[in-house]
Amino acid sequence: MADWVIELKDIRKVYRMGEVDVNALDGLTLRVQRGDIMAIMGPSGSGKSTLMNIIGCLDRPTAGSYRLDGKTVSELQDDALAEIRNRKVGFVFQSFNLLGRSTATANVELPLRYAGVNKGRRERAQEVLRLVGLEERMEHRPMELSGGQQQRVAIARALVNKPAIILADEPTGNLDSRSGAEILDLLLKLNSDRGVTLIIVTHDSNVAARAHRTIKLKDGCIEEDYVSDAKPA
Amino acid sequence: MFLTQNLLEALESLTSNKLRSGLTMLGIVIGVGAVIAMLSVGQGATATISGSISSIGTNLIFIIGSTNEEITIRRPLTLEDAEAIGDPLNAPSILETSVMYSLSRIKVSASGETVTMAVTAVTPTYDEIRNLEMAEGEFISETQMNGRASVAVLGVTTAENLFGTSEGLIGETVRLQGQPFRIIGIQASKGGSGFSDADDVLYVPYSTAVSRLAQRSGEAPNRVDMIVASAVSASAVPDASEEIRQILRTRHHTDIGKDDFTLMTQEDFLSLTSQIMGVLTIFLGGIAAISLLVGGIGIMNIMLVSVTERTREIGLRKALGARRRDILIQFLTESATLSVFGGLIGIALGAGLAFLVGQIATATGNAFTPVVGIDSVLLATLFSAAVGLFFGIYPASRAAGLEPVEALRYE
Numbered sequence: 001m002a003d004w005v006i007e008l009k010d011i012r013k014v015y016r017m018g019e020v021d022v023n024a025l026d027g028l029t030l031r032v033q034r035g036d037i038m039a040i041m042g043p044s045g046s047g048k049s050t051l052m053n054i055i056g057c058l059d060r061p062t063a064g065s066y067r068l069d070g071k072t073v074s075e076l077q078d079d080a081l082a083e084i085r086n087r088k089v090g091f092v093f094q095s096f097n098l099l100g101r102s103t104a105t106a107n108v109e110l111p112l113r114y115a116g117v118n119k120g121r122r123e124r125a126q127e128v129l130r131l132v133g134l135e136e137r138m139e140h141r142p143m144e145l146s147g148g149q150q151q152r153v154a155i156a157r158a159l160v161n162k163p164a165i166i167l168a169d170e171p172t173g174n175l176d177s178r179s180g181a182e183i184l185d186l187l188l189k190l191n192s193d194r195g196v197t198l199i200i201v202t203h204d205s206n207v208a209a210r211a212h213r214t215i216k217l218k219d220g221c222i223e224e225d226y227v228s229d230a231k232p233a
Numbered sequence: 234m235f236l237t238q239n240l241l242e243a244l245e246s247l248t249s250n251k252l253r254s255g256l257t258m259l260g261i262v263i264g265v266g267a268v269i270a271m272l273s274v275g276q277g278a279t280a281t282i283s284g285s286i287s288s289i290g291t292n293l294i295f296i297i298g299s300t301n302e303e304i305t306i307r308r309p310l311t312l313e314d315a316e317a318i319g320d321p322l323n324a325p326s327i328l329e330t331s332v333m334y335s336l337s338r339i340k341v342s343a344s345g346e347t348v349t350m351a352v353t354a355v356t357p358t359y360d361e362i363r364n365l366e367m368a369e370g371e372f373i374s375e376t377q378m379n380g381r382a383s384v385a386v387l388g389v390t391t392a393e394n395l396f397g398t399s400e401g402l403i404g405e406t407v408r409l410q411g412q413p414f415r416i417i418g419i420q421a422s423k424g425g426s427g428f429s430d431a432d433d434v435l436y437v438p439y440s441t442a443v444s445r446l447a448q449r450s451g452e453a454p455n456r457v458d459m460i461v462a463s464a465v466s467a468s469a470v471p472d473a474s475e476e477i478r479q480i481l482r483t484r485h486h487t488d489i490g491k492d493d494f495t496l497m498t499q500e501d502f503l504s505l506t507s508q509i510m511g512v513l514t515i516f517l518g519g520i521a522a523i524s525l526l527v528g529g530i531g532i533m534n535i536m537l538v539s540v541t542e543r544t545r546e547i548g549l550r551k552a553l554g555a556r557r558r559d560i561l562i563q564f565l566t567e568s569a570t571l572s573v574f575g576g577l578i579g580i581a582l583g584a585g586l587a588f589l590v591g592q593i594a595t596a597t598g599n600a601f602t603p604v605v606g607i608d609s610v611l612l613a614t615l616f617s618a619a620v621g622l623f624f625g626i627y628p629a630s631r632a633a634g635l636e637p638v639e640a641l642r643y644e
Contacts, residue, residue: 058637085552091552091553110553114555114559
């Protein structure tokens, strides 16, 4: 029996641009299996970002229903959505988005703080930092870290609350090819070791080639959806 | 725990832009500093004034002619009035009375020096009632009063003006309008403060003054300028005042509500002082309110800039699960921290300023200690925190209301 972590049904998202309504997503239906690795591709304006925002609970669909990890979230209010993001979603951004004034550990602790965790927060953050290979850099600030290391901090931050999905938006876009490859390896390893569902938004077909499943968007609909032969490890 | 974390984060954020934070605080610093300085100087001044009023004696009642311009029929206060008030049968609440009669522009000379000064004619009880102490010799006695003796008691300054010294003068002679008076006592120095020198005085017996120095022709016999009465205790002052009124009304045959005399007690002086200080406090409060308002607007302005600058950070925090409330608290903590620190620096600045004023006052001979009261410190701290919170609400709620998607996309 299939275990769906994401169930999107007839999702529509309409933006009002001046006088005209733009259908960013036009009745999109999508299910993602737990533990899968899925790449989302498509040209700009295809609805990629909008889909990612909705999957990440940063935005609500205009119509349609969305179940994340068994819970219907399409109707939730702002603060309830914040809690879902905190507990179920780990974000990895193209530009890392770390707090420049805080150390790596403090950055990783942030989601735990918003989860209301007071005890052992530091220890948990350090444990995850070790997992991503940064045990030597835990008290450094982002400025003192390389791009690859910063992205590792960001991945540790995404992982720390044990989310159901990790949502990576062009995670290798700001990195040179070697650190990009390392980051991708790390994400795939986390998927195989910890079974966390991985969703990567990317332009890069080399990145998409590593995914188990790839969907291509066009005009707010899924144009292509194919599964590669390689099973998710 | 949560609060300390927020505070640490706010400090981190504020210290990352020290110059800006410092300039933003300046409004609050100056406002609170000015208020603290003025309040503590004011309190110090009040303490000094009340202290010197208290030193007059808590049980004294001063009686002078009426200060009410509308009273046209006036009988002067006389020595007999004083005696009537001093009679324990008439006024059981009164211990003693004395009179004072001032003779102005008397030529006083000794050993070739001549000065023109006011001479004070008093009855022998005056030194007890006014707490005068003698450095040498004795005050005027009952016998000298009755015998109209030509004797004088000098203040230290007067003695020095005439003789160049204030020691060993007992038995020497001074001439008042050319008539010889024997010095029987030197009053101990009271220390100068205010406009007139309390040591530049010369006392003579009232009887002698009337018979030998009287200068105001056509005046009622035994007229006095002021009667000083001492009540048996401080708590008996109201009763004593009433007795004095009754006696004087009877003796002066005044109509109801047309007293031709005025009573002043220490209470009156103190309430006058506190009235003046009350007006001053309202004035200072107004200045404080204006400067804190200006400081608060400065904080609000900078917080709005800060929210705009950190839109991406806010978006990120929201993506990581920050609720509205978390963002709100974060920015409110920042603005409150800013203003409380401004307030604390302002308190230090104000206290320093007040101390400086105190030093200058002491150096110029007016001993006076500014008081930085714990109440004004608490008030200033709470007030600046409230200003920070109030003016932080709008920027903070703007930050909290940002849409995560929009905020994350912001460049």
